[in-house]
Amino acid sequence: MPEQKIIEIEVALGKRSYPIRIGDGILSGLGKALLPLGFDRKIALISNPTVYALYGDTVLSSLEGAGFSVSVISIPDGEEYKNLLWAEFIYGELLKARLERGSCLVALGGGVVGDITGYAASTYMRGIGCVQAPTTLLAQVDSSVGGKTGVNHALGKNMIGTFWQPSMVWIDTATLKTLPPAEFAAGMAEVIKYGVIKDKALFEYLERERDRIKGLDPASLGHITSRSCELKAEVVSLDEREGESGLRAILNYGHTVGHALETLTKYEKYLHGEAVAIGMCIEAQLAEKKGILKPGLQGRIKSLISSYGLPTGIPAGLISKEEMLKAMLLDKKVKGGRVRMALPEEIGAVRIETLSDLGSADQSADWSADY
Ligand SMILES: NC(=O)c1ccc[n+]([C@@H]2O[C@H](COP(=O)([O-])OP(=O)(O)OC[C@H]3O[C@@H](n4cnc5c(N)ncnc54)[C@H](O)[C@@H]3O)[C@@H](O)[C@H]2O)c1
Ligand SMILES: [Zn+2]
Known part of the structure; x- marks a missing residue:
């Protein structure tokens, strides 16, 4: 087989640094790539039936071909299984297979598999290695990078979790060919977000190369995933744990709303990326009204979002302004009633604004967005 082109990005975190490797059709190279990391021969591959049916054989034979003895662990497909019960199931399988401190877990799937696998890896025997092989666009450009792991609790999403950096992220963009189009679009919302907050050239690329990207052209996918990972890696390197610097908060553009x-909508109406798409439109509108975003740019952001098949507003009558403000004040990132929002200043630059007293008539007027 000819050598495949692999783009490499380093997440610079001192001793916890790791590579992100991106290519088209590279899944079969995962086993060999794992060898230099020095893990035990015994490892576990964690996936769900949907993804495993598509890519399980390729990954398993790649790992076994490189000499690993692999326990395959399957969890059901769905956000509702990202919980402590299924983490406990994973621990049980790891104990039965006698995985030890020097072992590692390989996550093959979207953000759900990635998050619970990272969480299990960070807690099993006080922490073992973790390698991410993300197969959704959202996981490739966002959740597999940065070290946030976690599971949901009945009382809140992602409320139980750790920071645990992976040892490697292995991204095969060819896996996106089987992804449902709505899931692809949802991932594009995060890519567009990186363009708005940090990279005008990426934003313009997304405008210009839309047809190629939507047509899953390998070079275009390589470009948008690698650029997104680079931008996330830069932010994470400077603010690994959402610390005092607050830098990581810029990744929150579109997320407050x-x-x-x-x-x-009880997590039933919108995919995460769809909700973020609407959030980016409303927050851009607010930024323009407040004189933070240069005039005209709000429309440009909205057009780009819409051109990738994403929603740009809340259907009339679905949610009142008051309900929205109340829900925003309950956000876990709100401190002392002050909503901190990442608002765009121009394409490629964002700043953190604290909006206090959101309930007042004056502030409410700012929320007379298109909904
Ligand atoms: N850790 C972080 O920093 C972070 C960041 C953002 C989101 N998240 C988490 O990520 C999760 C969402 O991830 P997601 O959007 O990837 O959803 P997901 O993992 O549920 O995947 C979406 C669907 O696509 C299927 N699928 C995955 N890859 C496929 C492929 N190549 N072909 C066909 N089908 C495929 C999955 O089985 C699933 O049904 C949420 O739990 C969220 O909290 C974490
Ligand atoms: Zn997001």
Whole structure:
């Protein structure tokens, strides 16, 4: 087989640094790539039936071909299984297979598999290795990078979790060919977010190369995933744990409104990326009204979002302004009634604004967005 082109990005975190490797059709190279990391021969591959049916054989034979003895662990497909019960199931399988401290877990799937696998890896025997092989666009450009792991609790999403950096992220963009189009679009919302907050050239690329990207052209997918990972890696390197610097908060553009929308619609109406798409439109509108975003740019952001098949507003009558404000104030990132929002100043630059007293008539007027 000819050598496949692999783009490599380093997440610079001192001793916890790791590579992200991106290519088209590279899944079969995962086993060999794992060898230099020095893990035990015994490892576990964690996936769900949907993804495993598509890519399980390729990954398993790649790992076994490189000499690993692999326990395959399957959890059901769905956000509702990202919980402590299924983490406990994973621990049980790891104990039965006698995985030890020097072992590692390989996560093959979207953000759900990635998050619970990272969480299990960070807690099993006080922490073992973890390698991410993300297969959704959202996981490739966002959740597999940065070290946030976690599971949901009945009382809140992602409320139980750790920071645990993976040892490697192995991204095969060819897996996106089987992804449902709505899931692809949802991942594009996060890519567009990176363009707005940090990279005008990426934003313009997304405008210009839309047909190629939507047509899953390998070079275009390589470009948008690698650029997104680079941008996330830069932010994570400077603010690994959402610390005092607050830098990581810029990744929250579109998410203050997006999260409120997801909560109010009980996580049933919108995919995360769809809610973020609407959130980015509403927050851009707010930024323009407040004179933070240069005039005209709000429309440009909205057009790009819409051109990738994403929603740009809340259907009339679905949620009142008051409900929305209340939900935003309940967000876990709100401190002392002050909503901190990442608002765009121009394409490629964002700043954190604290909006206090959101309930007042004056502030409410700012929320007379298109919904
Ligand atoms: N850790 C982080 O920093 C972080 C960041 C963002 C989101 N998340 C988490 O990520 C999760 C969402 O991830 P997601 O959007 O990837 O959803 P997901 O993992 O549920 O995957 C979406 C669907 O696509 C299927 N699928 C995955 N890859 C496929 C492929 N190549 N072909 C066909 N089908 C495929 C899955 O089985 C699933 O049905 C949420 O739990 C969220 O909290 C975590
Ligand atoms: Zn997001």
